[in-house]
Amino acid sequence: MSTFYLTEVRPKNGQIIGDWLHPEWANLRFISGEGPTAAIGDAEPQSVPLFSAFGPTSKATRFESGAMRSWGVGLLPLGWSKFVDAPAEHYADKAVDGSLDPMLAALAELHDIIYSGEAGGPDREVARISAFFSGLLDKGPPDNPMIAEAHAILVDPDLATVQAMADRLAISGRTLDRLCRRAFGFPPKLLLRRQRFLRSLAENMLNPDQNWVSSLDHQYYDQAHFARDFQRFMGMSASDYKARPHPFLNAAVHGRMAAAGAGMQALHDPATDRTT
Structure with missing residues (x-):
């Protein structure tokens, strides 16, 4: 993995804030609040589901967000091979609803683990994320x-x-x-x-x-x-x-x-x- 990262958006007066995300490796995003909209390359903007999986990208991602709280998990290529039983090429320049994708089913419960667990702020939440992935290590294939x-x-x-x-x-x-x-x-x-x-x-x-x-x-x-x-x-x-x-x-x-x-x-x- 690269990082676990927390994004909190608190716009004033219902403002919508946008930006362009550069190409990157795969990312899993677990959202609380209003889901943003996003479009990779020339695609039409779509609502981002509460558990979204973005494959590796070679195009900019345009996104807009209102009030939102989101935990992201950056998957490096070795992490993708460990936790997702599908070629990364199949998800390249795509975003999918992780709760509906069978290749991501083992990761879907993390959303509730993050947000439905005992309160305690970011430190407690990141500890739950880390424990969740540690528990999956032995279930994945050996590292290549x-x-x-x-x-x-x-x-x-x-x-x-x-x-x-x-x-x-x-x-x-x-x-x-x-x-x-x-x-x-x-x-x-x-x-x-x-x-x-x-x-x-x-x-x-x-x-x-x-x-x-x-x-x-x-x-x-x-x-x-x-x-x-x-x-x-x-x-x-x-x-x-x-x-x-x-x-x-x-x-x-x-x-x-x-x-x-x-x-x-x-x-x-x-x-x-x-x-x-």
Whole structure:
């Protein structure tokens, strides 16, 4: 896992607050209060159920929320393989009602465990979340060390090509493609492209006074190269994104950086033990 994270929204006068979530790994969200609306990429906005499972994404998620309280659980690829008995590719760029999906049935009771248990605030709630997943560990399949190794290689900022990734894993390109689609949700070429983009976006969000040129990852050829990726992953230009308010993401990126050492979930090093 990457983090357990609590989001509380208390808008004034019934205000609706929105933002654009960047691509990330899978997340489980357990909501109390008004469910937000969300749309991945060009999809139509839909009400988010009280237990929602978002697969790994390669497109921005537009969401809007009124008063809400939500616990999120970030699943890294190894966690997905442990707790969800289905290829991540089947859930890529999708969100589903976890209470209705048979592959997520074992996780559905966590909503009531979080919110119907003894009161005590976030510390008690996060303890219940941790205990719940600890209880599932022995029921899942054994950890696949190849997934963890591939993930550690993927977050290396010097990794530039799919062939280099396959070589470091000592497997064929075809085997790497199957592994990535099943555990990571996307083919390796797209995963490398997404990492490069998110490193640049995170750098700019953590240092908002920088211009985009100063934030570019060293693997970008030029600003036009980055502009194409920005349009692909966020569905808008970099200047449009910069001009919009980001009440959720600005808080989340800085908070996550302080708590877990990486501003975005997809940049989380799986070797770290700083799950918070």
